[in-house]
Amino acid sequence: MIRRGRALPEGKPAAPPGTPVPPQAASPEEEPGQSLPGRASALIRQYPLVALTCLVLAVTGMLLQSGLEQPARLGASAYAAVVAVIRAAAMFRSLREGRWGIDVLALMAIASTVWVGEYLAALVVILMLSGGEALETFAQGRAARELESLLARAPRFAHREAAGSVLEETPVGEVVPGDVLVVRPSELVPVDGELLSDAASMDESSLTGESLPVERTRGELLLSGSVNGETAIRMRAAATARDSQYSRIIALVEEAASSRAPVVRLADRYAVPFTALAILMAGTAWALSGDPVRIAQVLVVATPCPLLIAAPVAFLAGTSQAAHRGIIIKNTGTLEQLAKARTAVFDKTGTLTSGRPVLDTVQVAQDQGPAAGAAMRAERILQLAASAEQYSSHVLAASVIEAAAQGNLELLPVTRATEHATQGVEAVCGGDTVVVGKAGLVRNASEGFLEAALHSGQLAIYVAVNGRYAGALIMKDPLRGDAGDTLARLHRLGVRHTMLLTGDAHGTAAHIAEEAGIRHVRADCLPEDKVNAVAAVKERPVIMVGDGVNDAPVLAAADVGIAMGAKGATAASESADVVIMLDDLSRVAVAVEIGKRTVAVALVSIWTGIGLSIGLMAVAMTGYIPAVTGALLQELVDLATILNGLRALRPVRRGKPTGRG
Missing domain, CATH: 2.70.150.10 (Calcium-transporting ATPase, cytoplasmic transduction domain A)
Incomplete structure (x- = not known):
């Protein structure tokens, strides 16, 4: 007869009662079951300036086709002027806050094209401006707020x-x-x-x-x-509840997320010098020729379309390529930070290790004389232990049964089983009385008990058979097989500093760090300690790789938080900038490599556009490029930068990292 306190659940345990399911945020363009008109309506609501500019372009085209040039010019110019005024207000607010960006050059381009009557060019500039911003928003994936799942999972x-x-x-x-x-x-x-x-x-x-x-x-x-x-x-x-541990973790995430410095857009860094050069060249052309039209001719070909569109296209391609590899990158600034990363910090359990204990060795009790009989074989000890553990509710029981299955050991029939809560299980398996569990339980139920010799990171499950101590199953949470290769690849990519942060004891942490090749170790860490440790790192940007609720604050505090989200660590995933959907640590290096390649492609696109625009401005200074021709030539520049930006869609080559190192 099998006697137990309660039946074991089959399969995956149900979610705790009263625990709500975290809501899944979907962007309007990705809502399931939505019709095509519904998706179009959602896109229009999400990107109104893009939709309105397209409409104005279409109406302008129809008016020109009908021979109504004057209404077309007035309508398009008026629309461009309104957009310019609205953008000017936003630009002045940014300037008062000390932020110089691409809006200055965009505003000048719109104003100059309207001034010289090139209203179609003005509409194109507006479309590029709004379209570039829409691409950046789309590339970010409309990620949900960081705290949403934390608050949802809270008791x-x-x-x-x-x-x-x-x-x-x-x-x-x-x-x-x-x-x-x-x-x-x-x-x-x-x-x-x-x-x-x-x-x-x-x-x-x-x-x-x-x-x-x-x-x-x-x-x-x-x-x-x-x-x-x-x-x-x-x-x-x-x-x-407010003063308990879980709420303190939520508060830490809020504080860390709010204190993170914003990342300046890549294109903004080149906008100020490019704007200054364009103004200088336009003013020089006017001064040398005495013709004010020259300034408009130069500024038309100096439109910031390469800056507006090059980086967003490359970043969109990069995030798409990452998604194909099971890596969700939530925002474009993260790609820049990945490309510049210098330090990688890792959690231990579930990140560098598998997060599930496995059998390391079987320590067999030695023959203790004629009365004790011959020592039992390791396979027999594991077979008996696994047979008894079928009737244990302890979380380690599954690991013991799995080890027996991997050894092709058949489980024995059990005629009686009694579980001692949190201590172990006693069962009659195939005619033998077996006791499996903690040292205290097995010591009291057997003769010849001997404490197992353990190394750092190990745990013992003791086994007694027919009243005599038989041996111990030594369990450990092993280092992932790809951890060493991942760290070596990160080093080649320029991430030269590594650290292990964990709540485990120092001995266990040091053992895993030595296996992985990590020099710096911080053990016995609470969530607050991890946040402080990452804040103290001097070699930045810092990547933090982890999972679990305890990692949520430090993932939010790091320059780039990477969550191993395959195991459903929703809180960590929502707090992170990058979520790896597969249980594969090597994807951390892949994410860094994609970041480096994407930024390299974006920079080539930007410099290609700037170079071509400078060449066109130099020719326009001589008066050989009319404004209309300049606007058309500028579209060829835009096409070149877009096509180059799409190179980021090409997969990175494994083993050949992009960048120095």
Whole structure:
């Protein structure tokens, strides 16, 4: 007969009761099931200036086709003038704040084309200006706000004991210190508090990054946001929800995200010198010729279309290429930061390691004399342990069973099983009485017990058979197989400084860092410690790679936060700038390589456009290029920069990183 406290859940455990599903934000152009007219309407609402400019161009074209040149010129010029006034107001606000950008050159181009009567050129400049901004917005993917999933996942209700031990569901905000709460299996702990039950097995990986379960005993502190094991527990609230650990993490994310410095657009850096050069050349042409038309002729070919369109096209191509590789890059500024990255900081559990314990070795108890009999074979110990663990609710049981399956060991029939909560399981497997679990349980149930010799990062599961100690299963959370190659590739890409930040003990962290080739280690870190450590790094920009709720604040604080989102670490994914959708650490290096290639392509596009425009301005100074011809030639320059920007769509070559190093 099999005797157990409760049935084990099959398959993936259900989400904790009362935990809402994080909303999935979809951009208007990507809403599922939307009809084509509906998508068009959404795009018009999202990019009104682009839509209105296209409409004005179409109306202007129809008027010209009908021979109504005067209404076409007046209407287009009036529209361009209104846009110029609106842009001028925004430009002056930026100038007062000390930000010089591409708007100055765009405004001059619009004003000069209207002045000389080249209203079609003015409309083209407006279309390039609004279209470039729309491309940048589209490339960002309309990412949801960083805190949305954190707030959605936060505990909402608590089960509070009322008079007569009756449970009442209470909003978590109404819990006060001293309230006695019941946390059901697989539920989130709603507030920080003291454990009243004898023992509890808690999953604190989302808070500390530790993948192994944490055993708590009566009187110990439970942190809000940790997940209860397979047995209901009682606890006494020690803090309100606002003052508990989970809320402090949310506050850290808010503070870190708001303090992050904005990234200046790539094109803006070249706008000021290009504008100054254009004004100088136009003024020189006017002074030498005495003809004021020359200034308009020069400024027409000096329109900032290469700057307006080159970088957004390249960045859109780069983010598209990244998406094809399972890498979601949320904004164009991130590509620039990736291209310049100098330091990479890694979390341990679930990032550098797999996040799931696996069998390392089987330590077999040695023959202790004639009375003890011969030592049992390692395969037999693993087979018996896995057979017994079928009836354990402990999170390590699945790892033991998986190890037996990988060794092609058949599980034995079980005739009786008793689980000792958080301690282990006792079962009769194929005629042998087997005890599997912690040292205390196996020591009391066997003779000849011997503590296992463990190295950093290891954990022992002890096994006794028929009343004698048989050996121990040594588990570890191993380094990912691609970690070393990823770090070497990052080094070749120019990311020369690496650091490991983890909530684990120093011994475990140092062991993993040594295997991965990371020199700098910070262990025993709380979320606040990680944020401070990243802020203190001098070699910037800094990439932070992590997962889990505990990494959300430091991902938001880093110059580039990269979340390993394959395991559903939604809070980390929403706080990060880059989300890797596959369980593949090597994609971190791929993201950096795509960033370098995209910025290189964008710079070539910008310089190509600037070079061609300077050449055209030099010829226009002589008066040989009329304004209409100059506008047409400028469109060829635009086409050249767009085609070059699309080169970022080409996949990067594995093993041949772009950039120096």
